Amino acid sequence: MHSYTLLAAAKINLYLEIVGDRADGFHELAMIMQSVNLCDRITIEPSDTDSIRVTCNHPDVPNNSSNLAYRAADLMRSQFPDTFAKYGGVNITIDKSIPVAAGLAGGSSNAAAVLVGMDLLWNLGLTQGECERLGAQLGSDIPFCVRGGTALATGRGEKLSPLPDLEDLYVVLAKYESIAISTGWAYQTYRQTYEAEYIRDPESIVAYGKKVHSGKIVQAIAHHNYSTIAAELRNDFEKIVLPEHPRLQTLKEEFLQAGALGTLMSGSGSTIFAIAQSQDKADAIKSHVETTLNSPDLNLWVARFAPAGIRVI
Ligand SMILES: C[C@@](CO)(OP(=O)(O)O)[C@H](O)COP(=O)(O)OP(=O)(O)OC[C@H]1O[C@@H](n2ccc(N)nc2=O)[C@H](O)[C@@H]1O
Ligand SMILES: Nc1ncnc2c1ncn2[C@@H]1O[C@H](COP(=O)(O)OP(=O)(O)O)[C@@H](O)[C@H]1O
Numbered sequence: 032m033h034s035y036t037l038l039a040a041a042k043i044n045l046y047l048e049i050v051g052d053r054a055d056g057f058h059e060l061a062m063i064m065q066s067v068n069l070c071d072r073i074t075i076e077p078s079d080t081d082s083i084r085v086t087c088n089h090p091d092v093p094n095n096s097s098n099l100a101y102r103a104a105d106l107m108r109s110q111f112p113d114t115f116a117k118y119g120g121v122n123i124t125i126d127k128s129i130p131v132a133a134g135l136a137g138g139s140s141n142a143a144a145v146l147v148g149m150d151l152l153w154n155l156g157l158t159q160g161e162c163e164r165l166g167a168q169l170g171s172d173i174p175f176c177v178r179g180g181t182a183l184a185t186g187r188g189e190k191l192s193p194l195p196d197l198e199d200l201y202v203v204l205a206k207y208e209s210i211a212i213s214t215g216w217a218y219q220t221y222r223q224t225y226e227a228e229y230i231r232d233p234e235s236i237v238a239y240g241k242k243v244h245s246g247k248i249v250q251a252i253a254h255h256n257y258s259t260i261a262a263e264l265r266n267d268f269e270k271i272v273l274p275e276h277p278r279l280q281t282l283k284e285e286f287l288q289a290g291a292l293g294t295l296m297s298g299s300g301s302t303i304f305a306i307a308q309s310q311d312k313a314d315a316i317k318s319h320v321e322t323t324l325n326s327p328d329l330n331l332w333v334a335r336f337a338p339a340g341i342r343v344i
Contacts, residue, residue, distance in 0.1 A: 032118060034076035035148045038342040039140035040066040040179060041129045041334070042172065043202060043297040043304050046248050047266040049221060051230030057171070057187040058218060059230070061243040063194070063252070064172075066179040067202050067334040070342075071129050071141055073100065075148040078120040083108065087125040091132070091211075099138040100125060102169055103145035107153070110165065114153045121149065130330065132211040134298030135204070136172045140340065143176035147341045163191070179340025183249060194252050197260075200336045201313035203286070203305040205320065208328050210276055210301040217299035220271045261293025261306060272300045279303055282324070289319035310335070 046063035053059050078084065083104045086094055095101065100123050108115045123145060129137035146165055150157040157165075159177060166173030171188035181194040222229075230242060244265075251259035273280045279296065282303045286294040290312065291305035307313040313333045321331060 032077045032152065034074060035151050036072060036074045036344050037144040037148050038070040038344055039073055039129075039144035039176070040337050040340050040342075041069045041135040041137060041140060041204075042066055042175060042340075043135065043204075043295075043302075044266060045252075045260065045264055045295070046245050047268065047298065048243060048245060049225070049229075049267045050243060053187060055187070058222075060185065060188050061245045062184040062188060063245065063248060064175045064182050064184050064188075065197065066181075066337040066340050067204070068337040069129055069135070069204065069332055069334040071137060071144075072126040073141055073144040073148060074124040074126075075145065075152055076122045076124075077118060077152065078122045080120045081115075082120045083123070084120070085123045085125065087127060089125075089127040089131055092125065092127065092138075098125075099142040099169065099173075100145045103142035103166075103173075104149060106165060106169060107146065107149045111153065111155065114155065118153055121152070130204075130206045130302065132213065133206050133302045134212070134296065134300045135302055136176055136298065139166075139170050139172040140176040142166065142169055142173050144341050146173075146177060147343070151343065163189075176340045180338045181252060181336070183245065194249065195255070196338045197252060197255070197336045198338055199255075199308070200257070201307045201310050202334050202336065203291070203307065203313050203317045203320070204297075204302050204332045204334060205282055205286075205304070206302045206330050207276075207278060207326070208330060210279070212272060212300040214299045217268050217272065221268060224271055225267075257292060257306075257308060264293045264295040264306075266296050266298075268299050269296050272296060276301065282320070282329075285320045285323055286316060288323075289316040291316055
């Protein structure tokens with residue numbers, strides 16, 4: 032049995048509307064998710080022991096059973112006990128490039144890679160849909176990370192509808208090392224501030240269809256209309272995160288000064304991204320912001336919109 036190495040892509044949210052309450056305590060969402068080619072490298076090897084071991088080279092990522100990659104392997108063990116008994120344990124190595132607690136779904140993409148990689152290692156022949164459904168048991172963003180590309184995500188984020196690829200766009204990602212935002216905190220704080228505006232009857236999906244405002248950006252994506260995509264970027268979490276962290280608002284202003292097509296916070300933050308129509312333009316925006324903000328705490332990356340979430344290499 033040989034080992035597998037996979038690239039697990041980060042995601043950004045081009046649109047994130049918090050619609051209301053769900054009976055399970057989660058929030059009902061309308062999001063547009065986009066894979067970008069800033070990737071972690073995941074290696075999955077058969078082990079001599081009957082245990083799951085995870086090693087990651089990032090100090091903020093746990094090397095134990097709370098790692099989402101471990102939890103994905105553990106789910107495969109419980110779903111396929113006979114296969115596990117036949118093949119034994121696995122060693123998983125995570126080489127991190129995606130910043131942690133950044134709103135880029137690094138942990139979710141690692142878990143997605145483990146589901147796909149263990150399917151290959153154990154020769155299970157699962158479909159992408161089956162991997163997505165397994166992923167949904169572990170986290171709301173994992174089904175998208177399995178599928179990748181450009182997608183509309185509803186429900187708690189796990190219901191996916193494909194959208195046309197936007198492969199000719201580039202993104203500059205910017206993250207202050209000292210600003211890490213927990214997803215739980217963001218949802219809780221949003222609820223405390225905006226609960227009065229929530230839709231209270233999440234039973235009817237038709238009712239949501241009437242209230243959700245993602246139609247314009249979906250149309251713009253379908254027509255590759257970049258200026259409208261930029262104008263329709265939306266993330267409801269900005270309303271609670273930007274006032275708390277004014278440096279992120281300044282970052283957005285600098286991105287626009289530098290000629291970005293559009294700029295937004297990703298997920299629950301704290302990454303701010305800017306969109307550009309060429310690699311040269313993205314490089315120039317990155318240099319401008321590096322020079323004007325001149326902070327050793329600020330890290331920047333240029334990446335390209337990607338058509339897939341997980342790639343076996
Ligand atoms: C905000 C988003 C946007 O893409 O991404 P990140 O900022 O984490 O990257 C996601 O909704 C994060 O999804 P994910 O990180 O998979 O969340 P989960 O593990 O399922 O849930 C973490 C916690 O977030 C809250 N949560 C999550 C999803 C949702 N639709 N409603 C919620 O209220 C719940 O409090 C839950 O306990
Ligand atoms: N494989 C993993 N990679 C990154 N973070 C992980 C992983 N497993 C567990 N975590 C924990 O999940 C938290 C959220 O991390 P991450 O997925 O990078 O961010 P986000 O939810 O903002 O997209 C971190 O605080 C980290 O300790």
